[in-house]
Amino acid sequence: MSKRKAKPIVAVVGRPNVGKSTLFNALAGENISIVKDTPGITRDRIYADISWLDMNFTLIDTGGIEPESRDVILSQMREQAQMAIDTADVIIFMVDVKQGLVDADSKVADMLRRSRKPIVLAVNKVDDFNKYMADVYEFYNLGIGEPFPVSSVNKLGFGELLDEVSSYFDREAAEEEEDDRIKVAIVGKPNVGKSSIINRLTGENRVIVSDIAGTTRDAIDTEVTHNGREYVFIDTAGLRRKNKIKEDLERYMIIRTVAAVERADIVILVIDATEGVTEQDAKIAGIAHDRGKATVIAVNKWDVIKKDNKTVNEYTQKVRQVLSFMPYAEIVFISAMTGQRLTKLYDTIDIVNENHAMRVATGVLNEIMSEAVAMQQPPTDKGKRLRLYYITQAAVRPPTFVIFVNDKELMHFSYTRYLENQIRETFGFRGTPFKFIIRERKEK
Numbered sequence: 001m002s003k004r005k006a007k008p009i010v011a012v013v014g015r016p017n018v019g020k021s022t023l024f025n026a027l028a029g030e031n032i033s034i035v036k037d038t039p040g041i042t043r044d045r046i047y048a049d050i051s052w053l054d055m056n057f058t059l060i061d062t063g064g065i066e067p068e069s070r071d072v073i074l075s076q077m078r079e080q081a082q083m084a085i086d087t088a089d090v091i092i093f094m095v096d097v098k099q100g101l102v103d104a105d106s107k108v109a110d111m112l113r114r115s116r117k118p119i120v121l122a123v124n125k126v127d128d129f130n131k132y133m134a135d136v137y138e139f140y141n142l143g144i145g146e147p148f149p150v151s152s153v154n155k156l157g158f159g160e161l162l163d164e165v166s167s168y169f170d171r172e173a174a175e176e177e178e179d180d181r182i183k184v185a186i187v188g189k190p191n192v193g194k195s196s197i198i199n200r201l202t203g204e205n206r207v208i209v210s211d212i213a214g215t216t217r218d219a220i221d222t223e224v225t226h227n228g229r230e231y232v233f234i235d236t237a238g239l240r241r242k243n244k245i246k247e248d249l250e251r252y253m254i255i256r257t258v259a260a261v262e263r264a265d266i267v268i269l270v271i272d273a274t275e276g277v278t279e280q281d282a283k284i285a286g287i288a289h290d291r292g293k294a295t296v297i298a299v300n301k302w303d304v305i306k307k308d309n310k311t312v313n314e315y316t317q318k319v320r321q322v323l324s325f326m327p328y329a330e331i332v333f334i335s336a337m338t339g340q341r342l343t344k345l346y347d348t349i350d351i352v353n354e355n356h357a358m359r360v361a362t363g364v365l366n367e368i369m370s371e372a373v374a375m376q377q378p379p380t381d382k383g384k385r386l387r388l389y390y391i392t393q394a395a396v397r398p399p400t401f402v403i404f405v406n407d408k409e410l411m412h413f414s415y416t417r418y419l420e421n422q423i424r425e426t427f428g429f430r431g432t433p434f435k436f437i438i439r440e441r442k443e444k
Contacts, residue, residue: 009258010059011255027059089168120164182353187268187287192300197298201346221233258287266353266431267288269329295330303337328429355399386407399434
């Protein structure tokens with residue numbers, strides 16, 4: 001199994017109105033992957049995949065609620081900082097040059113310093129470097145190191161800031177040795193039974209590994225050997241803070257889910273059979289889908305559902321309806337309580353894991369494509385017809401296909417979906433999403 005390195009996670013922390021979201025949006029810019037039919041996920045953009053020069057990382061905006069009073073601001077910032085410390089590889093601590101150094105900044109700086117995570121100090125709203133440099137130096141007093149002047153609005157100073165951020169990435173890469181174990185993230189809303197499933201799956205042979213190299217991602221990893229194969233289960237359950245404001249809890253959960261999914265090969269989305277599939281489930285599913293992970297939907301608490309011979313079909317249809325953007329996902333009905341069909345989960349994980357890493361020979365792909373084109377003519381626009389020249393598989397995890405065409409604009413989403421279905425009809429690929437890259441090749 002080839003080693004797929006988890007993308008580093010960078011979180012932005014700071015007081016309200018220092019410009020966290022402006023920085024986030026400026027960096028996310030056009031390359032934020034908004035998947036048209038992924039519901040609810042990109043409305044409140046908490047995270048974005050950023051490509052900067054040759055680096056790829058996930059940026060998290062910990063912002064959110066903007067409270068009224070000073071004390072609330074500090075406690076909110078502590079929550080944000082804690083969230084960042086728990087999940088991020090590098091933290092950008094943002095302050096505002098025009099407001100200067102305030103008490104809340106110092107208190108959060110203390111907390112961040114103690115975390116031993118790499119912290120990069122960004123001094124925002126420096127619209128004129130000559131004019132403000134003396135004020136920027138004041139932030140050396142935080143004891144976090146060199147302050148980097150930026151202007152989120154004018155996109156100034158990003159190069160130096162991101163160079164500094166990325167200087168901490170490579171160490172992470174070095175620590176990820178070859179690892180053939182299948183990494184499975186168990187995700188879902190609170191109280192759907194994620195931990196019970198892990199406890200059942202791991203039984204007695206439970207090994208809790210503290211996370212590698214001192215990162216305090218608070219997902220707990222559990223190693224298991226089943227039928228001679230090694231698995232690592234990444235649990236996103238666990239610590240839930242009291243007195244959480246509801247939106248904040250949801251935000252926290254989503255950020256932790258992103259962190260867990262990022263490290264996994266396979267995602268098991270646990271749904272509570274008694275509640276049915278919800279908008280929030282769709283949001284969590286969207287994270288796995290956006291990141292191209294193989295996905296299994298585990299409908300838990302199936303033992304308490306009153307059943308007749310139609311129940312499974314009806315339920316499956318409901319799940320497919322709400323999670324319409326991932327028709328490829330496998331669905332398993334289980335009960336952590338009774339242990340019903342839990343061992344079947346291992347077989348399903350093995351199957352989708354193989355599909356996620358499956359390669360198809362170029363010759364075969366081109367045969368499928370020419371047959372598909374013969375059966376359904378490609379679309380035309382203003383008299384110009386789409387022509388497909390060549391298809392090849394460029395990568396696995398997820399299977400990624402490059403298609404060369406005469407005009408990218410003509411390659412509609414629906415025709416790509418049609419080709420995807422033709423490939424799936426031949427090879428199955430159950431459980432794994434596809435990625436398509438459309439390239440133009442001028443006609444000779």
